[in-house]
Amino acid sequence: MAKVFLPKGTRDLMPEQMNRRLMVINTVRDVFARYGFDPLETPAFERIETLTGKYGDEGEKLMFRILKRGEGGTKGEVDLALRYDLTVPLARVMAMNPGIPLPFKRSQIQPVWRADRPQRGRFREFYQCDVDTVGTDSPLADAECIAVVHDSLTALGFTDFTIRVNHRQLLRALAVAIEAEDQETSMLQALDKLDKVGRNGVEKELLERSFSRDQAHQLWRYLDGAEIPDAAPFEQQLKRIVELALSMGVDPDRVRVDRTLARGLDYYTGPVFETVLNGDYSGSVSGGGRYDGLVGMFSGKGDVPAVGVSLGIERIFMLMEEMGLVPATRTATHVWATVFSVETMAATLESASILRTAGVNVQVSTRMGKIGKQLKDASSKGIPFALVCGPEEAAAGTAVLKNLTTGEQVTGTPDELVRHLGV
C-alpha cells in the first residue's frame, strides 16, 4: 500500500489544537460583533484576473493556480487561484455590491494560501483574521481598530501589550523634513528594522542606502520629539483617535503614539497600528491602518475610505500555547462513561444523557467490563472525569463520578453529579 503524506507546508489541525483555535476564534468573533463588525466569508478561490497584479512579482509566484476543468485543463489553462489575502476579496465584494449601506463593517476569519518556503510556525495554508470599516473617514473607525485589538487581546488573557500608533503622512512629513522626500520608502524600510537592529543598525542601513550622516542625525532628533514641520494636523488626528479609543474603554497604558512605527506596506495612507507583546516575545500580534486607495480598485469610483486591522491569529494561537494562556486539553470531553456490563448499559446511557442535557460533554466507552482498562482509556485521551455505574448504582438510579487527577470519588444521582461538576 502506498504511503500517504500531507502536501508540503500544510498540517492537520488535530482536536487539541482545534479546541484551542475554536475558543480563540469564538472569543474574537464576540468582540468583533460587540463593535458591529458582522462576519463575511468569500470563496476559497477567485478568478485569476481578480488576483493578478495585486501582490507584486513575489506574490504572483506564491499563488496557487487552479487548472480549468474540461478541455482547457489539458492545455494547461488556468482560470482560478486560491485566495492570497482577505483584502482583495473585500474589494471585489464592495465592487459587486454597490448598494450596500455604508459604512460597511465586516470581520473575516478564513484561511489564505501562499506557497512560501515552509518554516517553523509558517505554513502554506494559514488563517487570517481581519476587521475593516469601508466607506467612512471618521476617526471613530480608526479608534475602533485600536479598541477591537485591545478588547480581543484582553479577552484572550494577554495583559502586557502595547498598541503602537503612527500616521503615514507624519512619516512623509518626516522624510520631507530630513530632505529625503524622494527616498521616503527607503527611509521607512530602514526604520522598520528598528526593533530588530536598534539605532546603530538603522543608522548603518541608512548610510548604505545613501542617506547622509546629517540626515540620520536629523531623523533621530525628530523621532526623539522635535516638532516635525507641517506634521501638526496628523499629530492632531492621532491624538483624537487615541482619545476616542480611551472613551471606548481602552486602557491608556496599552496604547502609545510612536513616531518610529513604520509599517512596511505601501498601501497605507493615514493612521497605522501595530501591536507588540512586551517582554521576551518579539514580532507583532496585530497590524493595520487606513488604506483609502485599495478598496475602490475594482469599482472605478476612485478612492474609497477604508481602515482595518488584522489579528495575527496563527501567532496568537502559538503564543497562547507558549504562555500557558489556554489549558492544553486534548479533548473537549469532560466525562468518560465506563460500561460495566450489558445489563447496566441502559442505566449508564441514561445518566450520560442527563449530564449532556445539563451541558456536560460525555463520551461513552465502547469497551465493556474491566473498569481499570476503561479508566486507562480515559487517561490516555486526557479526559478529567470518569463515570462508573455498576449493578448497585444502576438499581439505585445513581452513579459514581471519579476525578481522574485526584482520585476523589462521589456517588449521586445524575442531577447531583451535574451539581458536583459545577456546570
Added chain:
Amino acid sequence: MAKVFLPKGTRDLMPEQMNRRLMVINTVRDVFARYGFDPLETPAFERIETLTGKYGDEGEKLMFRILKRGEGGTKGEVDLALRYDLTVPLARVMAMNPGIPLPFKRSQIQPVWRADRPQRGRFREFYQCDVDTVGTDSPLADAECIAVVHDSLTALGFTDFTIRVNHRQLLRALAVAIEAEDQETSMLQALDKLDKVGRNGVEKELLERSFSRDQAHQLWRYLDGAEIPDAAPFEQQLKRIVELALSMGVDPDRVRVDRTLARGLDYYTGPVFETVLNGDYSGSVSGGGRYDGLVGMFSGKGDVPAVGVSLGIERIFMLMEEMGLVPATRTATHVWATVFSVETMAATLESASILRTAGVNVQVSTRMGKIGKQLKDASSKGIPFALVCGPEEAAAGTAVLKNLTTGEQVTGTPDELVRHLGV
C-alpha cells in the same frame, strides 16, 4: 476599470447568511462535543495521488487541480487538488497517525469543492459536516450517529423528522431471497427512487432492469414485512442500535427501521441511516452508515471499522430559512449608538462601552448630528434599537434607548438600559 465577478458556481456569504450559519454551526458543534466528537480540520488541498482513484471517473472530472509552483507549472504539471469530501482526508489522517487512541471520534465542518454544474442551491464550494467514529464495531457508535442527528436537528428547532435505519447486509439478504444476488446494486438503485417515483415507478424500473414480475412481487412481500431468510442477525443488530439510541434520549417517534431505505453509496457495509423531514420537504437532511472498508485504504491494515453520519448542512441552512426557524437578522448588532455632537461623543462612547461589557453588540454611527438621518441608517441596516445621548443626557450620565420597531423610548443610566434590554 474592469468589472469583477465571482468564480462560476460560488457565492459570498454575506453577514445575514453568515450570522445564521455560525449559529447553526455552533449549535451542532456543541452537540458533537456532548458525545465526545472532537473537531478536526485538514488542509483545503491534498496531494493529487491521495485523491486520484477515490471518487470514480465522474469525481475525477469534477476535481479542482492545482498547478505546480515554479517550473512544473509552466509545463502544466499538477501536484495538488482541492478536497472533494471529508472522508478521504480522514483516512489519510488515520494512516499518518497510527498511534492515535481508538476509537477516534472526530467532527469536521469544512468546505469541499466540486466543479458540478451549478444549480439553485447547489454550489461548487459547499460545507460538509461529518462525525465519524473510527476503530470500533460497537453498536454504541452506530447508535450515537442516530443520537447526534436527533439532538442536532432538535437543537436547531426541527420537530417533525424521521431517522430511517436499515442494514446493508439485510438488503443483500433481500437480493438473495429474490434470487437477484448478482443484481444487488441494480436492485438498490431502483429501490433508492421509491420516495420519488412510488411503488409503480420502482416496479417499472425493475422490469426495465430485467427483473421478473415475480421478483418484483417477492420484493414487495419482503419489504412489507415477510421474514427475509438469513436476515435475522441484521434485524437484531438494528433493533439493538435503536434500543441504545432510545437509552441515549432519542425520541422513539423520530427513528424507524425501514427495509426500503437503500442509500446509494457502494461503500456502506452495515447499518445505514437517512433522515427526512416529514411534510412537504423532500430530500434528506442527513445520511450515513457503517463503512468498514474505507478508512483503512491508506494504512494497509485491511478493514478498519468506522461509522459516521453527515448533516446536510447547506440544505439545513436553506430549510431553516424557508421554515422561519432562524430570525432573518441582517446584522448581529443590537444597538445603534447615534452621535449628537462632538461634545457628547465621549459620553456616548462610554455608554456604548458599558453596554458592550454587558454583552450587547453596539455599533456607533460615524455620521454626526441630524439624529433622524442616523435613525434611518440604523433601520436600513436592520438594527433593532438606537441609543440617543444629547447634551442633557450626557450631563446626567444617562441615555435614551429607542425601540426602532415599536417607537417605545426609555431613559436611564447605561446599567439600567442593559437591564431593560434583558441581557
